[in-house]
Every structure is written in structure tokens, then in C-alpha cells.
Amino acid sequence: MNSVPPFHQLHLIGMPGAGKTTLGRALAVAYEVPFLDLDEEITRREGRSVADIFAQEGEAYFREREAAVLREVLQQPGSFVLATGGGTPCFHHNLEALLEKGLVLYLEVPVPELVRRILATGATRPLLAAAPTAEALATRLDETLRARKQFYARAPLCCTAPSCTLEDVRHLLSTYQTTG
């Protein structure tokens, strides 16, 4: 079904495993607009994976590239959905850049569910290299969330799992359009 997107740019933020990439792609299909994933944009420009950038250059370098690529992406004309990386809003005034250019939606997911999802993917995330067991991962995510909450909380829109399905978010966006 084609519907006019109730946003110019929609930016998804939240912890790793929150579903930014998965839900972002589905929202882009639903609203028939392009989908961009910031990690993929960085990967394409660097010619190597996020995990390799972290391992070879360290986090500070990744955060600089992330901030630069974000600003490039935000200049793209037309409507789109952007999935950011988990740390994106917390560095280099990226949250201000996001808020200025689009509608920011925080996907709030409890840590035990994040742990389940991240372990189930089996993917090589830098986070998993640092915290390979479920217990270590939960501790790490708890600490990270505590530090990041102040940034995530500034999003004008928030959905909390399990009420973060495609239909939930479409409803939220339509409500926001009519009331906000």
C-alpha cells in the first residue's frame, strides 16, 4: 500500500539489537522511500566492515568517520528512512544534527531482550568481541544504556518493545502527524 510518508527524514536510534536496521528497512518499504543504514554507508566508503574499522583503527576513528558520513547522508535530497548505529546520537553532536534534519524515533528495548537478539544473530559486532558471554554482554549493555539514555531520551518519538512492530510505528507516526 502506498502512503504519503508522515516525515521528510525518519531517523531511528537505539541500542545495538533494538531493531533499527530491521524496522528501518520495513518502514522504508511501507512508505516507499529509500532506506539508508549508517553502518552500511560507512562500510561502503571505508571498504571494510565496522568490526574491522574498530579492530584496526579504534573507536575514536570510527566515531569521526561516523559523524562525517552522517552529515553527508543527511544532505541527501528527498524523503528517506535512516537507521543509525547504536552510538551515533551520543558523539560529536550527532543528535543535534539528526534532530535538525528529521523526525527521530527511539526504539526502546529492555537489555535482556537485546542480549537474546544479539546472541541469536551470531554476527561479528565489536560489542561481542568485548563481551562474548551472555552475562558479560548484559553487564556491558546495562552500562552502555545508562550512559546513553540521556541522548536517546531526547527523541521526540519513542516506542517500547514489544510495541515496536511495523504497524505500531506506523500508527505512532500517523498520530504524531495529526497531533504534532
Ligand SMILES: Nc1ncnc2c1ncn2[C@@H]1O[C@H](COP(=O)(O)OP(=O)(O)O)[C@@H](O)[C@H]1O
Ligand atoms: N522486533 C524484533 N523482534 C525480534 N527480533 C528482532 C526484532 N527486530 C530485530 N530483531 C532481530 O534482532 C537482531 C538485531 O536487529 P538489527 O535490526 O540489526 O538491530 P540494530 O540495527 O538496532 O542493531 C537481528 O537478528 C534481527 O533479526
Ligand SMILES: O=C(O)C1=C[C@@H](OP(=O)(O)O)[C@@H](O)[C@H](O)C1
Ligand atoms: O552501539 C554502538 O556503539 C555501535 C553499534 C553498531 O550499530 P548497531 O546499533 O546497528 O548494532 C555500530 O554502529 C558499531 O558497532 C557501534
Ligand SMILES: [Mg+2]
Ligand atoms: Mg543496525
